Amino acid sequence: MNDYAKRNKNMVEFTPEKSKKIALARLDLLNQWKEFRRKSDNKLQADYDFVSLHNTSNSHLFEILGKISRGTLHRWKNIINETEDYTKLIPQYRYAKVNEYRTCLTDEEIKIFIGLLLHPNRISIGKAIALAKYKLQQQGQSYIPADITFRKYANWFKKNNYDKWVLARDGEKALSDKVEPYIKRDASLLEVGDILVADGHKLAFNVINPFTGKPTRATLVGFLDWKSTALVGYEIMLEENTQCIASALRNSIINLDIIPQIVYQDNGRAFRAKYFTDEKGFTELGFNGLYSKLGIETVFAKPYNARAKVIERFFKEFQEGFEKLLPSYVGSSIQNKPAYLMRNEKLHKQLHNNFIPTLEETIKMIDMWLNFKNSQPCPNAPDKTIAGVLESRKQQNVDINLLDDLMLATEVKTIQRNGIRFLNCDYFDERLYGFKSKVLIKYNLFDLTSIKVYTTKGEYLCTAERVTETHPMAKLLGSVTDFEDYKQKIVKQRKLHKKTINAVKEYLSNDEVKYLETKMIEKNLNPIQKEFKVCSKGVQKIFKNNSEKYEYLIKNNPNDKWITDFKQTKEYKLLYE
Numbered sequence: 001m002n003d004y005a006k007r008n009k010n011m012v013e014f015t016p017e018k019s020k021k022i023a024l025a026r027l028d029l030l031n032q033w034k035e036f037r038r039k040s041d042n043k044l045q046a047d048y049d050f051v052s053l054h055n056t057s058n059s060h061l062f063e064i065l066g067k068i069s070r071g072t073l074h075r076w077k078n079i080i081n082e083t084e085d086y087t088k089l090i091p092q093y094r095y096a097k098v099n100e101y102r103t104c105l106t107d108e109e110i111k112i113f114i115g116l117l118l119h120p121n122r123i124s125i126g127k128a129i130a131l132a133k134y135k136l137q138q139q140g141q142s143y144i145p146a147d148i149t150f151r152k153y154a155n156w157f158k159k160n161n162y163d164k165w166v167l168a169r170d171g172e173k174a175l176s177d178k179v180e181p182y183i184k185r186d187a188s189l190l191e192v193g194d195i196l197v198a199d200g201h202k203l204a205f206n207v208i209n210p211f212t213g214k215p216t217r218a219t220l221v222g223f224l225d226w227k228s229t230a231l232v233g234y235e236i237m238l239e240e241n242t243q244c245i246a247s248a249l250r251n252s253i254i255n256l257d258i259i260p261q262i263v264y265q266d267n268g269r270a271f272r273a274k275y276f277t278d279e280k281g282f283t284e285l286g287f288n289g290l291y292s293k294l295g296i297e298t299v300f301a302k303p304y305n306a307r308a309k310v311i312e313r314f315f316k317e318f319q320e321g322f323e324k325l326l327p328s329y330v331g332s333s334i335q336n337k338p339a340y341l342m343r344n345e346k347l348h349k350q351l352h353n354n355f356i357p358t359l360e361e362t363i364k365m366i367d368m369w370l371n372f373k374n375s376q377p378c379p380n381a382p383d384k385t386i387a388g389v390l391e392s393r394k395q396q397n398v399d400i401n402l403l404d405d406l407m408l409a410t411e412v413k414t415i416q417r418n419g420i421r422f423l424n425c426d427y428f429d430e431r432l433y434g435f436k437s438k439v440l441i442k443y444n445l446f447d448l449t450s451i452k453v454y455t456t457k458g459e460y461l462c463t464a465e466r467v468t469e470t471h472p473m474a475k476l477l478g479s480v481t482d483f484e485d486y487k488q489k490i491v492k493q494r495k496l497h498k499k500t501i502n503a504v505k506e507y508l509s510n511d512e513v514k515y516l517e518t519k520m521i522e523k524n525l526n527p528i529q530k531e532f533k534v535c536s537k538g539v540q541k542i543f544k545n546n547s548e549k550y551e552y553l554i555k556n557n558p559n560d561k562w563i564t565d566f567k568q569t570k571e572y573k574l575l576y577e
Contacts, residue, residue: 023089025064026076029054032061033073047073079146088143103153105145109136113150114157118168125154187226187310187380192393193258195226198245198265200237201315206328208358209238210423215356217330220366221245223252224311226264228381228389230374231314232256234366235408236359236445243408246290250406251446253294257395263291264299290405322369327353363446404452404460407442412456414438419464420453427451427464433496476570483570546571 033050040046047070055067080088090104105113112135116128123131129150136144158165167175199222206215221244222234233252237244253259291298323329331337357365374387381389413420415435419428422441425448432453439461443451453461470486471478478486543549546566553560566572 019090020086022064022091023086025061026089027080027084027086029061029065029068030073030076030080075146081143103149105149105153109145110153112136113153117154117157118164120169120171122169125151128154190227190380192225192227192390193256193260195262195264196223196232196249196252196260197226197311198223198248198263199311199315201318202332203236204319204323204329204332205326206330206356207236207238207362208356210359211239215328219244221248222311222314223248223263224314225256225390226310228386229310229314229379230386230390231311231370232390236362238359241408241410246406247408247444249291250403251444253398253403253406254400256393257398258393259294259396259398260296262297262299264301266301293405294402317373318369321373322366326357326365327355328357359445404442407444407452410441410443412438413441418467420451422451423448426467427453428467429453429462429464430492430496431462432464434500480570 033047036050037043037046040049051068051070051073054062076089080086103110109132113128113132116123116131117125119128129147132150133144133147163175163179166179170178201220201222203218203220205217207218208214209216209218216238219237220234221237222231224230225232233248233250233255235244235248235251249263319332329338374390375385378384378386378389384392410422413422415432415437416426418426419432420426420439420441422443427441427450438456440454440456440458441451441464442454448466450463450465452463455461468485470489471482543552550563550566550572553563
């Protein structure tokens with residue numbers, strides 16, 4: 001059976017009477033048009049005249065067909081191809097059943113056409129129609145269906161076979177996200193702190209990297225409480241550091257004062273691959289050991305399964321409601337970058353504010369926005385705000401010292417004279433005095449007033465405080481606080497000096513010890529103390545400080561001019577008033 005015979009059989013079997021009536025009317029109109037054109041020398045003008053006459057008439061054919069165009073007439077003419085077979089003019093877009101479509105396309109034509117439509121490169125319907133028609137012509141098929149026939153079949157197939165359409169053109173993930181039913185979870189059954197959901201987000205704005213001083217797009221690793229939908233803790237990853245995940249968990253536990261039962265996060269390897277260049281999986285990094293030490297169960301979602309992680313919705317809101325308001329916003333992709341970054345854009349570049357926040361400023365701004373976010377109604381408890389749900393939690397009085405293993409770690413440092421140099425600051429503790437070895441430091445970017453110091457073997461040494469700078473002339477020009485700070489530092493300095501002397505005495509003879517003590521006294525006599533020398537009956541009296549000199553003169557020479565001058569100083573007021 002040839003193509004025409006197959007098609008004609010389909011028409012006889014499926015075509016309703018109304019469609020046959022339309023086809024016969026089309027054939028009659030074609031014949032009238034041919035006769036009208038035959039009598040005219042100007043065929044083009046004859047076409048326009050005929051169409052105008054038909055569209056303004058009250059004929060029987062107009063009642064059936066309605067208005068037509070010149071193009072429609074020529075299309076019908078090409079379809080019947082000099083024959084009188086009205087079945088070729090039968091409308092080809094009627095439905096039968098849910099899974100059945102009445103079309104004049106043969107099985108072979110459908111197979112070729114659908115094969116192109118379901119191509120993984122997502123060929124457009126128009127291009128698929130053109131390729132299908134070309135392939136049929138190459139196969140020697142005499143009759144080629146019209147474009148509208150293919151297009152209407154494609155639209156019907158997509159609507160009634162959407163699962164096949166999505167899987168073939170977009171893949172399994174798209175099938176899972178767009179077609180397959182999902183499980184609705186009831187978060188009201190949870191308590192605050194039961195489950196924390198973790199993920200990372202590449203910030204869409206620049207910050208100043210304190211390690212390099214240059215603008216950079218950092219990564220925020222956050223933990224969201226499933227019950228309240230609040231971001232309870234986060235860490236900002238400025239340089240690649242796998243410990244950033246653990247540090248963010250530490251901040252979350254401190255803020256909540258609760259150790260969660262479960263941490264729910266992306267697939268271990270996928271999470272790593274998304275934010276770090278090292279392809280090691282979560283379990284290979286030793287995180288499971290850190291988590292299990294605290295009694296935390298880790299649950300991994302399927303890779304890139306966004307619907308399973310409520311934190312994905314949070315990050316979308318974070319970008320729209322916070323990141324886009326910052327002057328340093330650069331967009332997360334080429335498609336959504338701001339106007340001032342567009343090529344040849346002069347006006348917006350002139351108007352743009354070039355402010356780039358430091359890490360400290362960034363944290364303050366994020367925390368301010370989180371306060372606003374937490375003031376909004378909680379999706380899992382509509383009668384309460386997010387902050388209200390958080391306040392209802394049962395705190396556990398967690399010992400922060402248990403969380404030291406979760407602190408953000410950095411590279412090995414060498415102890416110098418003033419302690420440890422880190423982020424352009426010195427950190428010192430008396431227990432570091434006398435050491436010139438390498439150590440490992442752990443820190444929290446949210447509180448850089450101190451760092452924890454460990455040996456390279458992981459043994460805890462001390463907590464080093466950040467060294468503050470002293471007023472250059474604390475006694476004469478500084479405040480009482482400045483002077484007190486200066487005195488305390490001098491005391492510590494002499495204490496450490498004396499400590500070393502006493503330690504060395506064990507290794508020296510008595511004569512050598514006396515020599516050292518004499519040198520130490522001479523060294524400790526600063527220019528101010530040298531003024532403390534007074535003569536009494538030919539013997540020099542040396543005072544340790546102004547206070548000692550004052551007490552001596554009050555008893556022995558109360559009319560001394562030095563006493564009057566000393567009473568005008570800040571030191572006197574601090575000590576005696």
